[in-house]
Every structure is written in structure tokens, then in C-alpha cells.
Amino acid sequence: MTTLPVRPPLARSSDRVIAGVCSGLAVHMGWPVKNVRLGMVLASFAGGAGLVFYAWLWIMVPTADEAARRTARRPASPIAPAVSQPAPAQAPDAGSPEGAARADADGGGGPSGPPWFRVQGMRYGKEILLGCGLLLVAGIMVAQLLGVDVSLGTLIPAAAVLGGASIAWMQLDETRRAGLVDKTKADQAGGWGRLAAGLALVVAGVLVMVSGSGSWEQTWLALLASVAVLGGVVLVLLPWALKFWRDLEAERAGRIRETERAEIAAHLHDSVLQTLALIQRRAGNEHDVVRLARAQERELRGWLFQDPGRESGQLSDRIKAVAGEVEDLLGHAVEVVTVGDAAMDEAHEALVQASREAMLNASRHGGGTVSVYLEASDGQAEIFIKDRGPGFELGDVPADRLGVRESIIGRMKRHGGSATILSTGEGTEVRLRVPAAADHAEGKS
Amino acid sequence: MNTAQGPGTRPANSARVVIVDDHAIFRSGLKADLDASIQVVGEAATVEQAIAVIAQQRPDVVLLDVHLPGGLGGGGREVIAGSAALLSSTRFLALSVSDAAEDVVAVIRAGARGYVTKTISGAEITDAVFRVAGGDAVFSPRLAGFVLDAFGTAPADIADDELDKLSARELEVMRLIARGYSYKEVAKELFISIKTVETHVSAVLRKLQLSSRHELTKWAAERRLL
Numbered sequence: 130m131t132t133l134p135v136r137p138p139l140a141r142s143s144d145r146v147i148a149g150v151c152s153g154l155a156v157h158m159g160w161p162v163k164n165v166r167l168g169m170v171l172a173s174f175a176g177g178a179g180l181v182f183y184a185w186l187w188i189m190v191p192t193a194d195e196a197a198r199r200t201a202r203r204p205a206s207p208i209a210p211a212v213s214q215p216a217p218a219q220a221p222d223a224g225s226p227e228g229a230a231r232a233d234a235d236g237g238g239g240p241s242g243p244p245w246f247r248v249q250g251m252r253y254g255k256e257i258l259l260g261c262g263l264l265l266v267a268g269i270m271v272a273q274l275l276g277v278d279v280s281l282g283t284l285i286p287a288a289a290v291l292g293g294a295s296i297a298w299m300q301l302d303e304t305r306r307a308g309l310v311d312k313t314k315a316d317q318a319g320g321w322g323r324l325a326a327g328l329a330l331v332v333a334g335v336l337v338m339v340s341g342s343g344s345w346e347q348t349w350l351a352l353l354a355s356v357a358v359l360g361g362v363v364l365v366l367l368p369w370a371l372k373f374w375r376d377l378e379a380e381r382a383g384r385i386r387e388t389e390r391a392e393i394a395a396h397l398h399d400s401v402l403q404t405l406a407l408i409q410r411r412a413g414n415e416h417d418v419v420r421l422a423r424a425q426e427r428e429l430r431g432w433l434f435q436d437p438g439r440e441s442g443q444l445s446d447r448i449k450a451v452a453g454e455v456e457d458l459l460g461h462a463v464e465v466v467t468v469g470d471a472a473m474d475e476a477h478e479a480l481v482q483a484s485r486e487a488m489l490n491a492s493r494h495g496g497g498t499v500s501v502y503l504e505a506s507d508g509q510a511e512i513f514i515k516d517r518g519p520g521f522e523l524g525d526v527p528a529d530r531l532g533v534r535e536s537i538i539g540r541m542k543r544h545g546g547s548a549t550i551l552s553t554g555e556g557t558e559v560r561l562r563v564p565a566a567a568d569h570a571e572g573k574s
Numbered sequence: 575m576n577t578a579q580g581p582g583t584r585p586a587n588s589a590r591v592v593i594v595d596d597h598a599i600f601r602s603g604l605k606a607d608l609d610a611s612i613q614v615v616g617e618a619a620t621v622e623q624a625i626a627v628i629a630q631q632r633p634d635v636v637l638l639d640v641h642l643p644g645g646l647g648g649g650g651r652e653v654i655a656g657s658a659a660l661l662s663s664t665r666f667l668a669l670s671v672s673d674a675a676e677d678v679v680a681v682i683r684a685g686a687r688g689y690v691t692k693t694i695s696g697a698e699i700t701d702a703v704f705r706v707a708g709g710d711a712v713f714s715p716r717l718a719g720f721v722l723d724a725f726g727t728a729p730a731d732i733a734d735d736e737l738d739k740l741s742a743r744e745l746e747v748m749r750l751i752a753r754g755y756s757y758k759e760v761a762k763e764l765f766i767s768i769k770t771v772e773t774h775v776s777a778v779l780r781k782l783q784l785s786s787r788h789e790l791t792k793w794a795a796e797r798r799l800l
Contacts (some may be wrong), residue, residue: 137646434674462693466719466752468727500715500754506727513753558753 140193141186150186153193188368191375258295265291286337293330296323400428420460427453444471444481444510448503451485455499459492463499471505476563479544484512486536487559491516495557508565513558520552537561589707592616592631594624594653595639595669600692604637607696612703621645625656633664634707637699638686640670640677654684661685665706669694678720683783688712710772711779718751721778725785740778747774 139157141149151169155162172179265287336352404425411417445467452463471477484501491499495516502513533550537559541548546563588611595601596619605614616631618624621644628636636657640650648655654666666686670677678689687706690699691714702712713721725740740748743764750760757775761768 434672464715464754466715468719468722468752502715502719502749502753504722504727504749515754555759 139190141190142193148187149192150183150190153190188371261291286334289330289334293327293334296327396432401425416460420457423462424457442473444473444477444505445503447473447481448484448501451481452488452501455485455488455492461492461497461499463488463492463501465501467503469505471508471510476544476546477510479540480510480512480546480561480563483537483540483548483561484514486532487514490532491557494518510563512561515556515558517556520554520557522552587611588613589635589703590615590633591703592618592627592633592636594618594636594642596620596643607699609700612700621652624653628657628660628664632660635703636664636666638666638668640668640672640681651680651684654686667702667706667712675720678717687779689717690714691716711775713751713775715752715754718748721782722748722752740781744774744778747771748778
């Protein structure tokens with residue numbers, strides 16, 4: 130059987146000449162380090178491609194221990210998914226910047242507004258927007274007082290700049306969250322789209338404003354110069370920003386893990402430690418020790434593996450709970466295997482009660498592990514309860530003993546189901562069956 | 575993969591075994607529990623140790639814990655992948671405390687011949703070791719239940735891809751195993767020989783390993799509990 134080789138994740142290693150990029154790359158690709166380094170140097174002569182690639186990896190690839198911290202296995206806990214709510218992916222609506230700015234300035238900005246200017250994640254976001262709007266209005270008033278004729282020609286670009294900037298700012302918060310948890314590409318694409326729309330709005334606004342007061346030639350020159358300066362600033366600040374962002378992320382992840390750890394510790398203390406203490410005190414009584422260990426195992430398993438999002442109170446949950454009770458009561462293991470599931474109804478309740486009785490009998494008389502198998506599909510449910518005891522003859526059971534006759538067979542019949550008991554010298558198997566809901570309604574009428 | 579070897583080819587009364595588990599207490603407990611006819615020729619606690627010991631000792635059977643430290647974090651699956659060259663002579667029996675479906679699927683699909691839980695008794699594990707050494711598959715009731723859940727409880731139509739569904743007979747066998755029947759009891763119940771039961775179980779194991787049915791993996795990922 131062939132399996133794909135598993136590649137170690139790409140991370141800058143501590144075995145470094147400059148920043149550990151080459152050795153990290155070598156480990157990831159499975160090539161010798163020397164070749165990678167030589168290749169990088171050669172590529173640097175090809176128009177600096179190697180240098181650019183190296184710098185890019187330096188920025189983008191985390192160091193080995195950063196990566197290890199990030200991928201540290203998280204225990205199953207209901208906390209993790211609650212960290213972030215997915216933001217709705219929505220294309221930016223750049224149709225009417227003026228309207229947007231006005232809507233913002235109106236200050237209502239309730240949570241029912243369109244999502245592209247929703248400000249739920251950002252603290253004081255609403256206040257900042259409102260303040261900007263008011264400042265704008267005040268500025269216009271002051272200008273008019275000073276005798277300047279404020280025309281729509283300057284108002285519209287200014288509104289565009291403000292609208293664009295606010296869209297981009299709001300994006301900041303959501304992009305950061307998107308980076309922390311693994312989100313779908315579509316969401317991120319929507320975020321980048323909104324960011325780009327915001328930027329375009331700002332640039333267009335500035336352009337219109339500047340071009341109103343000078344020749345086109347000057348405008349183009351100014352635009353070129355400012356783009357060059359901006360590019361330079363971005364180039365210098367980007368690594369710092371990225372580093373800062375990554376630190377923040379690491380710290381956040383650390384805090385989440387700390388909370389999870391605390392919850393796990395609390396749970397273990399309440400359950401496992403208490404049981405271990407009990408086991409030490411009852412070390413002499415084998416029966417008690419086994420029973421305690423089984424009960425604790427069941428509890429811990431439920432806590433570790435149960436999916437918190439799953440609907441509870443289904444038939445399989447009830448059967449498992451009943452099996453646990455029987456186990457606690459009589460001390461013999463009851464192994465439950467379930468296939469499929471069904472929502473509880475009246476007949477299923479009878480099924481659960483009858484199987485409880487059957488499990489009790491099997492555990493009491495079988496004296497070993499009891500196997501329980503539940504198969505539920507399309508409303509029909511079947512349960513098999515098997516033990517390896519000496520077996521019994523139904524006719525030999527005294528008439529005043531109601532366990533088998535009433536609690537199992539009678540109960541199943543009353544609810545439109547059936548019960549069959551097969552007993553040989555090597556064990557007993559009780560088979561209980563409830564037909565689909567429509568069937569047993571017919572059966573009763 | 576040659577699966578349907580009869581009991582005739584089974585090493586009659588001894589088996590060389592390597593135990594791979596990161597808990598020393600469990601290893602020594604298991605060693606004490608195993609029958610005298612089983613010779614423990616090596617032990618390992620990590621993925622790297624396991625691959626080295628298995629390559630060196632070439633045992634008949636490896637008792638393999640699903641969760642192991644070391645390597646690239648792949649646990650038992652990685653040990654089987656690392657010993658792929660020996661799969662024709664060395665069989666792997668997965669042992670685990672985990673009930674998680676994705677663990678079971680991963681290790682069976684990597685090539686393990688069976689999956690049993692760690693609470694199994696010494697006699698049962700001895701029986702399982704000999705069965706696996708003979709080329710048969712070992713299904714616990716839980717694994718059988720998992721197979722039924724993953725493949726569905728309806729028998730295959732002729733139109734279906736052969737690997738995606740169980741035949742009516744295979745379904746019957748799986749149901750009985752899930753109900754707690756031993757292979758012998760299954761054979762008696764269905765009026766077939768034990769060898770035929772083993773053939774059916776091996777066929778189911780093959781389907782579990784080779785089925786490209788995407789629901790299988792998706793199912794295992796979605797459901798965290800058997």
C-alpha cells in the first residue's frame with residue numbers, strides 16, 4: 130500500500146546563516162541545504178529574484194518555534210469555535226459614496242444597517258464615524274462663514290474620501306480576525322474587495338479634489354510623487370506591521386489556550402482526581418475499583434469525544450445512559466454499539482425501558498460483559514442485548530416473576546413492537562424491535 | 575493484498591510480537607497478559623523507535639497504539655507507512671483507548687488488519703494476535719458498528735460500485751459481530767464455516783481500506799464518536 134510522504138511544515142529553522150529561510154525550505158522540500166543556498170545565491174544574480182524571494186519568505190514564514198506554538202494540539206473544547214463568528218461575505222457597494230457618508234453622519238448607524246458599514250467589532254467605531262461626520266459639517270459651516278463658496282464639486286470628493294476611509298478602517302478589524310482563525314477563501318476575498326474599494330474611493334476623491342485646483346500636468350506629477358512616497362513608506366513599515374500582527378496573534382492564541390487549560394484542569398479535578406482518590410481508599414475491593422474506573426471512563430469519554438453541537442436526547446444517547454446506569458448498579462461492563470439514530474417518541478421510550486430491564490437481567494444472570502447493539506433507520510429501531518450466561522427457559526420462569534414477561538415482552542407488545550428471547554446454554558440474546566411510527570400506529574388501531 | 579489465507583497457513587503455536595505504546599505501564603501489563611505462546615521480541619514508545627524495532631525484528635504481528643509521540647505527529651498511521659515494505663510479512667493490529675472514528679479510519683486505511691480497544695482481555699488479545707498473524711482481520715463489535723454506520727445498512731445493488739457497499743452476506747456478518755457474536759457463533763448462526771466468516775470479514779476490511787467513497791472520510795471527520 131502506498132501512502133503520500135508527509136511533508137514537514139514550512140518554518141524558518143534555527144540552523145541559520147541569515148534568517149534560516151534556506152534550511153527551512155530545504156527541510157520542507159526534502160532537498161540538501163547546500164543546494165538550496167547555492168540556488169538562492171545564483172537566483173540573486175538573476176535580477177535580484179533570489180533576494181526578493183528570500184526577503185518575502187523571511188517576512189511570511191514563521192520561525193520554527195512560532196510555528197510549533199501555533200500548531201500545538203488543542204484539546205477538544207467547546208471554547209475554541211466561540212472565538213470568532215464568521216463575518217458575512219458581501220461585495221462592497223461603492224455606488225453612492227455620498228449617501229453612505231450621509232448615512233454615517235446621520236449617526237443612527239444601528240445594527241440593522243447594511244453590513245458594509247456595520248461596526249460591531251470595532252470599539253467606538255460608531256462614535257468615530259459620527260465625529261467625522263460632525264467635523265465635516267462643522268468645517269463646511271466655518272468655510273461658509275468665512276465667505277468661501279462651498280460647492281458640490283468639493284463636497285462630493287470629500288465625502289468619497291471619508292466613505293472610502295471608513296470602509297477600509299472597518300475592514301482592519303475583520304481582516305485581523307480572519308487571519309487568526311482559518312476562514313474560507315471567499316470570506317477573505319470579500320474582505321480584500323472591500324479594502325480595495327475603500328482605497329479606490331479615497332484615491333479618486335483626492336484626485337478629483339486636487340485636479341480642481343490646478344492643471345492636469347501638475348496633478349499627474351503630484352500623484353506620481355505621492356504614490357512613490359507611499360510605496361516607500363509601505364516597503365519600510367510592512368515588515369514591522371506584519372511582525373506586530375503576528376505577535377498579537379500568538380499572544381491571542383496563547384490566551385485562548387490558557388483558558389482551555391484552566392477549564393480542562395477544573396474538569397479533571399472534579400472528576401478524575403476525585404475518582405482516583407476513591408480508588409485508593411477502596412483498593413482492597415476489586416469490584417468497587419472496577420466499577421469506579423468504568424464509570425469514570427464513561428464520564429471522561431463523554432466529555433472528550435461528545436460533539437457539543439449534536440442534538441442530545443436521541444435514542445442512542447438514552448440507551449447509552451441506561452447502559453451506564455446498569456453498569457453502575459451491577460458492576461459488569463455493558464458495551465453499547467449504535468448504528469444510526471432516531472428522535473425519541475412514546476414507543477422508543479418503551480423500548481428504552483424494556484432494554485433497561487433486559488440489560489439488568491443480562492448483567493445479573495449473565496455475569497460478564499453484556500453486548501448491546503442498537504440499529505435505527507427510518508423510524509424503525511432494533512436492539513439486541515446479549516450475554517454469555519448459562520441461559521434460561523422462559524417456561525421455567527415462575528408466573529409471579531414479572532421481569533421478563535411484563536417489563537419486556539408485554540411492554541413491547543403494548544407499544545406495537547415485538548420482543549424475542551433466544552436462550553441457549555452459551556448465552557441469552559433479547560431482541561427488541563419497534564417498527565416505523567406509521568406502522569405501529571396502524572398496529573394499535 | 576492477499577487477504578484470504580486460511581487457518582492452515584497460520585503459525586501453529588507461536589507468534590513473534592512487537593508492542594508499540596508510549597505508556598510503559600501498559601506495555602508491561604500487556605506483556606503479562608499475553609499467552610505464553612506469544613513471544614514479545616521488542617518494544618517501542620515512539621514512532622522512530624517503532625519503525626527501527628520493526629525493521630530490525632521483522633515480527634509477525636505489531637500491537638500498535640494509535641496515538642504515539644514522535645515522528646511528524648501521525649502516530650500509528652505513520653509507523654505503518656514507515657514500515658510499508660514489510661506489510662506482506664508483518665501484520666499490524668491497532669490498539670487504542672480512543673473511540674474517535676477518524677482514528678479508526680486512519681489506521682485501518684493505512685493498512686492495519688484490525689482494531690481493538692485496550693480494555694480487551696488477555697485471552698481475547700492472544701486470539702486476535704493469532705488471527706491477525708494468519709492474515710485474517712479482527713473486528714471488534716465497535717469497529718463492526720462503525721463499518722455499518724459508514725457504509726449504510728442497505729445491501730449493495732448491482733449498479734453500485736462494488737467497493738462502496740457491503741453485500742447482503744457481509745452485512746449479516748457485520749451485524750452479528752456488532753451484536754457481540756464471536757466468529758464461531760457467527761458461523762453457527764449463518765450455517766457457514768468459520769473460514770467463510772473470515773473471508774467475509776477480510777472482504778469488508780478490504781473495502782474499508784480501498785473504498786474511494788468520499789463519504790467515508792467525510793463521515794469520519796464529522797462524527798467524533800462511534
